[in-house]
Amino acid sequence: MSLTPTRWPARVVALAAAVCWPFPAAGQEPFFPNVTIAGSRAECVSVTRASGLLEYRYRVVNPSTSDAGVNSLAVDASAPLGMTPDLLPTSGLFIGDVTKVASKATAGHVPVGMDLPSQWRGLILENGMIRWRAPGEGLKSADPIPPGGSRQDLVLRSSYLPGVRPFELLPDYPHVCCPYRPGDPRNETIQVRTPEDFRSVGLTIGPTYAPDDVTVPLTRDLLDAACQNNWITQPGVCHSLQVKLDNASAALARGNPGAAREQLQALLDELEAQHGPEPGKHVTDNGYWLLKINVEQLVSRL
């Protein structure tokens, strides 16, 4: 875990300190200042096998350009509605699975378990997203990822293989309402802002496919997606990987699994060689683990 010291931007501190929300003087607008965590991101830094399951480790980076801490990461693990498998081995303060609440669930989720940092809370949201959240203290978080900080101890455990998944990061923004006493009609003129108004979203990888569902065409789609998402930063590398995968596909079509295995292994070798940060490497963590795990699955079934 890598944490930088908590340092609140002055505007947020002023806001969050108002446990008793101050009544504003005339003209003292706005009540809800804007914040940004626009540059923050989440990425899967490793997918490892342990006890027959895949462990997805995520890193959240909150750039110093942010003026609020990041207090939660949610990664999409949704599955068709009704699919609510029991929780896989989990450590930490897991709160519950909202997808099991039929009246609220809008999706199911793939089999998951979580490892949670100390005092962080885990929750499976009604839309099938898996969420890690910093502990709270009153209206604000007690342990957010501050601007310029990061942490990568957020682990997701699953039997499912990775696919491209959205993520969502929320700022540590006090849930305050309202500037006037309850029932005061002036409250109705206030544009209340919530953390969701300042969220940061993007794509990462997460458990998506049952092992048996992984095919060469699916893998080809994932490769294309990785290229489109700039997880493989060199078009030439994309092309090279696509050729190898296509050759494997053709070999399989010819009924030559041996040739296919060779092509897939070559692909894995190239991934390994290109995995790492620019400028020397051209495959990011997300792209690497997305393709590596699925191709290895293909190889294991040949």
Place this chain on the structure above:
Amino acid sequence: MSAVLRRRAVLIAVGGLIACSERHPFVTAPDRAPVRADLAAAAAPDGPPPSGTFTLMLPASGNSAAAGPVEFASYDKKTRVEIRVTGYIYRYISPNPPWNPDIWNTLERYYGPGGTFSRADLTCYGNVFVLFSPLGGYVPCAESNAVELVETWVDTVVVQGTGNAQRTNVPDPSSTIRCGFPFAFPCYYYQGITTVTVTPVAKQLVVVVDSSHVGSGSKVKFTARRPDGKPVSVGTWEWHPGSEGGSTPGPTAGACEATDSTCVTALANTSPPETPAVQVGKMYARAIIDGVEEVAGVAVTVDPPKQRKLQLTLAVAEQIIRPRIPSAYFPGACQGRRYPEIPGGVTRVTVEARYSDGHAADGIDVTLETNFLPGSGGHDHQTEPRPGFGGFRVGSGGTPRAPLTAKTDADGRIQGEFVAEKVGGFERLKAKAMDGGNEVSDEKVVGIQVIGLLGLGASPDYVLTGTETLDGQNHLSNHWGLPFVLGALQSVAVSARYLVNGGDFAGPYVLQYNDMSIENGGVFDFHADFEPPHDTHNRGVDVDVSNVLSTSGGGRVFPGPGAKPLSYLDLQDVVRLQAVPGFVFDESDGNHYHVRFLPCP
């Protein structure tokens, strides 16, 4: 003319006058009709006789001297009078003549007061005459064989006109044989003063009734009689209503027409039901008594028909109706959508006004009012009765208000509605009206409450708070909610306890549940004024959760240094896990969160 002849003539004349007077017995103006009206208008048709006593004294004059005639009395109309003659006339009575007993026996002998009368010429001698002209007279002679010496001689007769009294002369004896034979001795003579007194006397006709105070519809028997017991033949029976008490009673059937001396009829009180009153009337009988038409009557008091009473019945269709739930708005929640107002519950109200005799009381003013039952609904601060909060409306439209006065329809009914306001509790609906000077009323209690509220019981997973402060004392039972809310709160408390204690379900820190709803729901008037701020804690879906934690069994903890805060996000997450839709809302007083378990509108 001899006295006897004169008397007969007078009697004939009297008889003729009586016959004549039967056509106009008491009526001074013959063209006034009808008779009944005349009777009614008469001050006292059976009143006392004309007043006055007339006395005439005829002086002593010695033997044989006549006196008068002297005019001494006058009656305009036929009057029954008592004529009293006093004063002795001394006499000498000869022995009975033995030679002609038959003649003796056929002689008409008269004896005046103290006097003796001729037996020879069939004339009353030594007598006192009282003659009324032209309509009657009196000859105080009595036919009797009795040889009595009486000082006072009294008779009652009907007279009219001017009366004269005189005393006859006493002629000399025409024969000594007649008086004192064989001695010449006066047969009779006067001595002393003769007094003639004429005094009107009461009528002879009397009407009595077997019961002078009866209930309406009772049969009553009237009887006409004479004091002397002689039979009476009634000409007509007439009922005359009294002039007091508004309408008048009267026979309901069989007004007697017969000439019997009795009349049996039923009497009915005719006063209106709304203003029943005792009525008095009189039954009169007309009858000819001794040639004089007399009218006599008797009063009867007739009570109203069995005193009926106004009775009100108030019926309400629903015993429990919901309070009005004002519109609510939670800034930042529900995408800014406002919870719409839920109108107050409505129950049909029917007032039926009837008299005890079963008749509908139409057109009666009935006032509908409502009163709040002290302490009901959880409003412990309200210890005295006070007006209720709901309102009435007649029919099904219009603005409800209370009190409301409306008139009963032809069926004695008022159909309306009672509409609840935002205050929960019990209201006593009352319909009242005046019956005479008395108020009659009926009441029904209607519960104004959110159906299904239950009290949240104690648990080691949370602490119930909210009654520690002075304001909190206003509502000592402040944890009422709908069943699904209670279930959710139990679950929230368990999950929260797990979280706030670092994964320990039995850890020391627990939630503090403050105000939810009061017993009946409706406005939770924190300041005991039946007004918000707790405008949202009115339907069993809201709860205030302290933003600091308590220790299990440790009672309430107030925010302050050292108090362990409750994370808004933790509460939000555990609420999110409940099957019941809900959200957490920070309330600006800085010591609690507000949780509402209700889908957004």
